[in-house]
Amino acid sequence: MSSGKKDGWGSSLGVILAVTGSAVGLGNFLRFPGLAAKYDGAAFLIPYFIALLLVGLPIAWSEWAMGRFGGQRGFNSCPGIFRAIWKSRASPYLGVLGLIVPVVIYMYYLWIESWCLGYALKYLTGSLSLGSEKAAYTDHFSSYVGIAADGAFFDQGLALPVLCLLACVALNFFIIYRGLSGGIEKVCLWGMPLLVLCALFVLIRVLTLGTPDPAHPERNVVAGLAQMWDLRGGVPGLLKSLANAEMWLAAAGQIFFSLSVGFGVIINYASYLKKRDDIALSSTTAVAGNEFCEVSLGGLITIPAAFLFLGAAGAVGGTFGLGFQTLPMVFDRMPAGQLFGFLWFFLLFIAAVTSSLSMLQPAIAFFEEGLGLGRRGSVSLLGFITLMGTGIVVWFTKDLAALDAMDFWVGSFGIFVLATIQTLLYGWVLGPKRGREELERGALLPIPRIFDFVIRYVSPVFLLTVFILWLHQSWASNWQAIQTQPSVRIALVFVLAVIILFVLLIAHAVRTWEARERKTA
Amino acid sequence: MSLWGWLILGMAVGGTTGFLAWCLLRVLGNQDKNHLHATTDLDPRQTDREPTD
Numbered sequence: 192m193s194s195g196k197k198d199g200w201g202s203s204l205g206v207i208l209a210v211t212g213s214a215v216g217l218g219n220f221l222r223f224p225g226l227a228a229k230y231d232g233a234a235f236l237i238p239y240f241i242a243l244l245l246v247g248l249p250i251a252w253s254e255w256a257m258g259r260f261g262g263q264r265g266f267n268s269c270p271g272i273f274r275a276i277w278k279s280r281a282s283p284y285l286g287v288l289g290l291i292v293p294v295v296i297y298m299y300y301l302w303i304e305s306w307c308l309g310y311a312l313k314y315l316t317g318s319l320s321l322g323s324e325k326a327a328y329t330d331h332f333s334s335y336v337g338i339a340a341d342g343a344f345f346d347q348g349l350a351l352p353v354l355c356l357l358a359c360v361a362l363n364f365f366i367i368y369r370g371l372s373g374g375i376e377k378v379c380l381w382g383m384p385l386l387v388l389c390a391l392f393v394l395i396r397v398l399t400l401g402t403p404d405p406a407h408p409e410r411n412v413v414a415g416l417a418q419m420w421d422l423r424g425g426v427p428g429l430l431k432s433l434a435n436a437e438m439w440l441a442a443a444g445q446i447f448f449s450l451s452v453g454f455g456v457i458i459n460y461a462s463y464l465k466k467r468d469d470i471a472l473s474s475t476t477a478v479a480g481n482e483f484c485e486v487s488l489g490g491l492i493t494i495p496a497a498f499l500f501l502g503a504a505g506a507v508g509g510t511f512g513l514g515f516q517t518l519p520m521v522f523d524r525m526p527a528g529q530l531f532g533f534l535w536f537f538l539l540f541i542a543a544v545t546s547s548l549s550m551l552q553p554a555i556a557f558f559e560e561g562l563g564l565g566r567r568g569s570v571s572l573l574g575f576i577t578l579m580g581t582g583i584v585v586w587f588t589k590d591l592a593a594l595d596a597m598d599f600w601v602g603s604f605g606i607f608v609l610a611t612i613q614t615l616l617y618g619w620v621l622g623p624k625r626g627r628e629e630l631e632r633g634a635l636l637p638i639p640r641i642f643d644f645v646i647r648y649v650s651p652v653f654l655l656t657v658f659i660l661w662l663h664q665s666w667a668s669n670w671q672a673i674q675t676q677p678s679v680r681i682a683l684v685f686v687l688a689v690i691i692l693f694v695l696l697i698a699h700a701v702r703t704w705e706a707r708e709r710k711t712a
Numbered sequence: 713m714s715l716w717g718w719l720i721l722g723m724a725v726g727g728t729t730g731f732l733a734w735c736l737l738r739v740l741g742n743q744d745k746n747h748l749h750a751t752t753d754l755d756p757r758q759t760d761r762e763p764t765d
Contacts, residue, residue, distance in 0.1 A: 203739060203743065204739060204740070204743075207739065232717075233716070233717065233720040233721075236720065236724055413713050414713070416713055416717070416721060417713035417714075417717050420713065420717050420718075420720055420721040420724070421713050421714055421716065421717030421720075422714065422716040422717060422720065425714070425716070426716075469742070472735065472738055472739060472742070473739070475735055476732070476735035476736060476738075476739055479728070479731045479732040479734075479735045480732055480735075482728040482731070482732070483728045483729055483731075483732040485728075486724050486725060486728045487724075487725045487728050487729050490724065490725065491725065635738060635739075635742050636738065
């Protein structure tokens with residue numbers, strides 16, 4: 192139970208945009224189109240939307256319900272909320288994941304956010320026109336992040352990359368210090384519409400390019416759209432694609448990571464709602480907002496734009512390859528590319544800021560209610576912890592080893608575990624009856640009855656199946672990285688140290704809560 | 713692009729855009745009825761009390 196003045200949201204639209212802002216990130220504009228292009232375009236959408244209905248939407252509803260349930264009992268942090276739901280000595284310690292996952296992801300996500308800012312500024316000053324060779328853009332990205340050797344990022348001195356990183360650190364902590372309604376909500380109320388506006392400008396530019404290179408008449412807008420949306424090989428091709436288990440895994444993973452479920456953020460944000468606030472429509476709207484940005488904006492911009500200038504071979508790639516190497520080359524060839532390049536990276540920067548802010552709030556809430564710290568103390572303590580983590584990520588830059596290690600073990604593995612715990616807590620501890628009561632109080636949208644069955648049985652099974660398959664697929668290479676790369680070990684030892692620190696802090700918080708409960712009993 | 717492609721594009725993009733628009737209209741239409749952030753959570757003993765003269 193916390194004491195003192197409670198933070199809270201200022202408007203229903205504010206909380207919806209804050210949750211949407213948390214979910215919308217680089218994955219919406221880069222990862223989703225990249226995966227769709229890789230897995231036969233339109234065929235990818237079938238497992239994608241099935242995963243949305245079976246995992247994404249049900250877990251989002253359950254997280255909102257558990258968050259408000261805990262908030263009504265005076266808790267805003269994951270350990271406190273888990274303890275309110277499950278009267279077990281273990282429950283607050285399971286909640287450590289709800290703190291670790293967002294805090295550790297923030298440590299490397301902040302750096303990626305600074306790349307977006309740096310690239311946007313480079314477009315503004317016209318210094319990212321590197322010619323028509325892809326190697327020039329790859330080399331530029333490599334030297335920007337210092338991929339060649341550990342410590343190379345700082346070899347640049349106080350240049351743009353380092354300054355952008357420092358600016359992002361300052362910006363995030365300035366906003367988070369201003370609180371929920373005065374900081375996060377205000378940024379999202381302005382930032383999310385601005386993000387959509389920037390994306391619409393870029394979208395209109397891409398869709399009106401026609402056939403930009405007369406020497407390649409086959410590279411036109413319709414063919415670019417087909418690259419992303421058409422059924423390759425017709426219905427027989429679709430059936431063949433659907434038999435690809437890897438595509439189902441990728442689609443489920445994309446839905447899962449894109450919606451920010453299992454992140455510890457939604458449960459924290461929802462805890463600040465009031466008893467009779469709607470959560471059914473708000474959570475559904477936040478999911479719809481994320482899907483709009485991913486499917487309607489990301490799906491229409493990225494791959495068609497890359498195809499128009501680089502052909503089918505250029506319209507593939509992972510998040511960093513597509514975003515920071517391929518697309519800059521596309522903007523270089525595009526009419527008014529400097530302006531649209533700026534708009535693109537600026538919208539990615541906004542998407543990253545609204546996400547990174549959300550990663551700080553769960554730990555801030557814990558420090559406030561568990562340790563009795565004020566806003567300034569909480570922000571300072573979290574600033575110290577996260578700066579050390581970010582320092583490790585930006586020092587061990589060789590092949591982005593530290594970033595990849597944290598992303599795998601916390602940003603993927605940790606999220607799966609936390610989401611599974613949350614789903615089981617909702618379905619089997621809080622139970623469908625109490626859960627539905629929470630969801631339906633003040634609801635402006637009916638939640639289908641089948642949800643109770645899906646969240647209790649289907650979501651955990653689906654989640655565990657995807658988790659095991661994913662682990663089977665990626666375990667070996669990541670385990671090998673631990674054995675062979677000292678930088679990976681250092682990064683993971685640091686993560687372990689942060690986990691131990693948070694467990695000790697939770698133990699202290701539990702003693703405080705118990706003492707307070709004895710006093711009021 | 714084949715007819716299938718246009719159909720899928722229309723359904724996916726139209727569906728997600730329409731779904732968001734529908735949700736937002738409901739949110740904005742219910743702003744006044746929404747309990748969220750009205751003032752505070754009212755005490756049921758007060759709200760449920762019969763008016764007295």
